[in-house]
Amino acid sequence: MGNKHDGLPEIKQLMRELLLNNEKMSGKELKENVEKTLKYVSRNIRTYQILKRNLLPEVQLLKTDVLEKPWSVVTLPDNSIDAQALPVVLKIWKMQTEAYFKKLEKEPKAKDGLLTIRQALWISRIYLVVKHETDFELDCLYELASTVALAEQLEKMRGGYNKIPEGWFGFWAVADIKLMSSKVIETGLFTPWLSKTSGKLPETT
Numbered sequence: 001m002g003n004k005h006d007g008l009p010e011i012k013q014l015m016r017e018l019l020l021n022n023e024k025m026s027g028k029e030l031k032e033n034v035e036k037t038l039k040y041v042s043r044n045i046r047t048y049q050i051l052k053r054n055l056l057p058e059v060q061l062l063k064t065d066v067l068e069k070p071w072s073v074v075t076l077p078d079n080s081i082d083a084q085a086l087p088v089v090l091k092i093w094k095m096q097t098e099a100y101f102k103k104l105e106k107e108p109k110a111k112d113g114l115l116t117i118r119q120a121l122w123i124s125r126i127y128l129v130v131k132h133e134t135d136f137e138l139d140c141l142y143e144l145a146s147t148v149a150l151a152e153q154l155e156k157m158r159g160g161y162n163k164i165p166e167g168w169f170g171f172w173a174v175a176d177i178k179l180m181s182s183k184v185i186e187t188g189l190f191t192p193w194l195s196k197t198s199g200k201l202p203e204t205t
Contacts, residue, residue, distance in 0.1 A: 007038060007040060007041045010038055010041070011034055011038065011041060011043070011051065012051060012055065013154070014033075014034050014037060014038065015030055015034060015048070015051055015052065015055055016055060016058070016059065016154055017150065017154060018030060018033055018034070019052065019055060019056065019059045020059055020062070020063070020150065020153060020154075021112070023056060023059055023060065025052075027045040027046070027048040027049035027052060028045050028048075030048040030051075030052060031043065031044075031045055031048045034048070062153055062156065065118075065153075065156075066078075066117065067079075067116065067117045067118035067121070068116050068117070068118060068153075069116065069117055070114040070115065070116060070117075071089075071093060071114075071115045071116055071117045071119070071120040072093070073090075075117055075120075079117050079120070079121060081120065081121065081124040082124055085123070085124035085125075085127050086124075088123060088124075088127045088132050088138070088141070089115075089120050089123050089124055089127075091132075091138055092115060092120075092123060092138050092141065092142050093115045093120070095135065095138060095139070095142070096113065096114060096115040096142065097114060097115070099113060100113035100114050115142075116149070118149045118152065118153070119142070119145050119146050119149045121149075122145040122146075122148050122149045122152075123141060123142065123145040125145075126141075126144065126145060126148070127141060129144075130144060
């Protein structure tokens, strides 16, 4: 279980993402989800149980990252957000907070759902790329920022980097925006600003 053509790196990568969202997934659930995506892979449940045991400490450590804590205005002194982006972040924070408390009514033990500091920071970096007036547009912006934030988490887990340098969006940010771009373009959510800048992303400040 280790040659370069056996799909193991892809299995582990997908399992990291799944466990970040729900670390309580069983070996059977992990197998079903992974092999639904990676159709060329076929492993027994025991393999997934062993991989989960090995990956879980990494996932749990990453979840203790301060950037994974819930965002609110009291976090601003340590994680500054541009004044122009703040109203957008606040709108999405309100939407996510309301959705979270509705979720609690059905799942009293739910832990995930609040806007994280990492997600808020990415919203502030890319909000000019996507329209953000209606609730639907704000939700799309949140999903896009969450995708990039997750990619950043996974890259950090792999040891690719510890922090994105100031003013640089990084490989994963660009890769994931390209990945979602076709879906966003179909709904016409990219702003005229993006075309005027030849598709270049804004610099962080």
